[in-house]
Amino acid sequence: MHKSDLVAAVADLADLPKEKTNDVVSAIFDEITNALSRDETVNLIGFGSFSQRHRAARTGRSPKTGETIQIPASTSVGFKPGKALKDSVNG
Numbered sequence: 602m603h604k605s606d607l608v609a610a611v612a613d614l615a616d617l618p619k620e621k622t623n624d625v626v627s628a629i630f631d632e633i634t635n636a637l638s639r640d641e642t643v644n645l646i647g648f649g650s651f652s653q654r655h656r657a658a659r660t661g662r663s664p665k666t667g668e669t670i671q672i673p674a675s676t677s678v679g680f681k682p683g684k685a686l687k688d689s690v691n692g
Contacts, residue, residue: 640653655674
């Protein structure tokens with residue numbers, strides 16, 4: 602499912618125009634992004650939670666040459682599904 606598919610589905614369910622629904626969906630995504638950039642956790646009860654995941658710098662090995670390389674520290678986004686989401690996916 603792409604964003605446009607999500608917007609169309611929500612517009613049909615909520616009986617709203619697609620343009621207005623697109624603005625709402627975009628605002629939700631923007632606010633989740635802003636909260637994560639402030640290192641806040643976003644909890645959506647029943648759906649799941651988004652949070653920053655910090656990875657420490659480490660030593661790795663290049664698969665091409667076998668040479669030892671330094672992998673820098675990084676930050677990424679993690680998602681932990683909520684119970685209701687897990688239950689619906691698992692049947």
